[in-house]
Amino acid sequence: MSEIMEVTEIREYLAHRYPFLLVDRVLKIAPGENITCIKNVTVNEPFFNGHFPEAPIMPGVLIIEAMAQVTGLLGFRTMGSKPQENVLYILVGVDKVKFRKQVIPGDQLLLSAEIMKRKGKMWIFKASASVDGKIAASAEIKCAVVEQG
Numbered sequence: 001m002s003e004i005m006e007v008t009e010i011r012e013y014l015a016h017r018y019p020f021l022l023v024d025r026v027l028k029i030a031p032g033e034n035i036t037c038i039k040n041v042t043v044n045e046p047f048f049n050g051h052f053p054e055a056p057i058m059p060g061v062l063i064i065e066a067m068a069q070v071t072g073l074l075g076f077r078t079m080g081s082k083p084q085e086n087v088l089y090i091l092v093g094v095d096k097v098k099f100r101k102q103v104i105p106g107d108q109l110l111l112s113a114e115i116m117k118r119k120g121k122m123w124i125f126k127a128s129a130s131v132d133g134k135i136a137a138s139a140e141i142k143c144a145v146v147e148q149g
Contacts, residue, residue: 033115039109043106056104087145097138109129123142
């Protein structure tokens with residue numbers, strides 16, 4: 001199964017909002033398997049005001065966050081449900097992180113993730129972020145579905 005998801009539908013699955021929603025579009029998704037998304041990186045991003053004004057670079061932690069948000073979309077679509085009001089999908093661990101290329105304004109970040117393992121409420125994904133076919137970052141992302149309150 002492959003389908004495009006625009007930002008309005010993405011917001012039905014992720015609790016994040018501006019300036020922290022870091023996924024602009026889903027290009028393809030195969031529930032239970034993998035997902036590919038994009039994040040358009042613009043000079044207007046609020047983090048570029050301080051990281052770094054004279055040489056803007058997207059912070060690595062935000063690239064990891066973008067990859068984690070992609071896993072959230074894949075996780076919920078795999079479960080076949082949208083998140084409930086009292087449920088959050090949260091990042092609980094990051095392993096084997098590698099940064100290979102700086103991401104700068106004007107880049108289009110291609111975000112990919114595949115499910116490696118799922119046990120109960122815990123998920124483990126292999127994720128990557130690339131620009132123009134070159135890997136910018138990769139990691140194993142661990143997330144969990146948790147109830148609030």
